[in-house]
Amino acid sequence: MKSILRIKSHLKTRLKELKQEKEKGRKIIGYTPGGYFPEELALAAGAVPVCMIRGGDHSAVDASVTYIDRWLDTFYRAQIGYGTSNEDPYYNIIDILFIPVTDNNNRALSDVLSYHTGIEIFNFGIPHTKNESAHEFYLHGIKRVKRKIEEFTGVEITKNHLNDAIHLCNKERELLKKISLIRKSHPSPISSKDFVMINHASMIIDKNDLVKNLELLVDELQNKEIEDKKQPRILLTGSTLALGDHKILSLIGESGGEVVFEEFAEGIKPYLFKVKTNGDQMEALSEAYFIDRIVPAWFRPGSERLDHLIQLAKDFSVKGVIWYQLLYREAYKIESYYFPEILKKEVGIPMLTLESDYDPSETGQMRTRIETYIDSIGR
């Protein structure tokens, strides 16, 4: 599909483009994934938001050992590896890094980068419950983010500019949602690899360009003829699905499974919600980004996300759920022990739990587990 090729090539040349933008005087605003940083605020100040979403690289994980112990989430250890290397093009190009502090893992990233590098860091805390005072706390946090961006860029975020940014991001989310939900049909016209790629791209490339290509993609998908390979449909969920972490999707594909939905706190930008365009803008942002989105596993109670997974499994009529998490992300690990029983009871399907440290040596066993699982659900 033309649109997919264009987005892919845009992703490849984005770094060059970012350098040009920077030379023109635009600020490049980095943020960590998890869906708690409203990109609208950076866009409204004329800055370029870029998510630190790359991973899958064991050498970066290894390099982190100099700065932090091993008992930390693999993705954040990789970020520490990239960030402290002085050679990483993305960490080198950002002017500031916003970290919505969700748990100890990205707090460690914040501490290590603050202490060992010259990267300017701005933290804001994310509460772990959805109640009124938590909502107020989050709203307060993104107001601080807004002030910081204004101060940092020297540009006042006007109502009009923020309105434009909200509309643009809403358009992007709406298109991602439309494309994703097409996958309820059998067979799905878009592969998970492609969907994950466009979702990752939405955190890195220019949004106006992306929106055009996503519109084209919707057309292309509607006219696409697809052969039904009758592969078992799979819901893929877990903590983080980073750009460059190809192993899991490749192994599932090679083993004859078809991923039809991805639910990840980090690595898949939340796209099911929409920011209201009437009323107070900051309140609308906080309502969408904090209340409307599905919670990650570290929230209390965690049932909202698990209920969502059950609903997804039913809506997308999957035959299996693959739980792919990174090493030492306890909030997910805890749930991975009891969720299979809930899933079995509610939907009647088994779950496969996999854990990765981005280590190439784990591939063989992971393949054996996935092949066996797909073989057992595929009948």
Place this chain on the structure above:
Amino acid sequence: MALKSKIVAGIDIGAATAKAVILNESKIIASHVIPTGESVKKAAESVMKQTLDKEGLSMNDISYKIATGYGRRAVSFADEVITEISCHAKGVNMLMPDAQTVIDIGGQDSKVIEISKDGNIGNFVMNDKCAAGTGRFLEVMARVLDSNINEIGSISLNGNEPCQISNTCTVFAESEMVTLRAEGETRENIFAGIHSAMAHRVVIMGNTVGFKKSVVFTGGVARNIGMKKFLQERVGMEIFVPEKPQIIGALGAAIVARNKI
């Protein structure tokens, strides 16, 4: 020709040994086990050839070949590959249709597999990449204590007071052995402790799948009588070991191959 077309083969290339089974309808007509050695590809060719030679057959006589085991993808002559977990379930199901649980301990993996009523896999669990709870662990311990791997199982049966072994990590356990020996512990008690600790680890892992009657023990380590005893104690029920526990994976592969023709 009509007869020969019913001959199929399963080849199981494990971390320690390579196995092949030739099946004619439901009858095992030949099987063979060799060490895998350094080349997985060569081991596959060699074990296949030696198994064929037993019955004076050639590769052309085999109508379908399925490879399994960790080296399955390196078996260039296979028509298809399947994981060893599926194959162990199939193999056990053919030999013992009422079996519901398989404990498979090989050279580098240990697995507990639930067989559903239809003979397929219900659920399974597999050890992490470390050598704890595998045949490799026993090999290293046998070497440290200067004993023959084929004898340590029966030696362990003579331990009256199994030592408390706190480490099932191969590296740490090695130094623990050195300490125990220095303290004058008997070989019997040390081996009893090693087998007991390893059985404990496998059973803890398998508890997520559960142990339901009948439980069958397969893989190279199933030839170890001490392991069987300590697993029985931990699981609390009788465990059955097939006559040739090492070839069950290859047998399962051959059964799937038979169903393909």
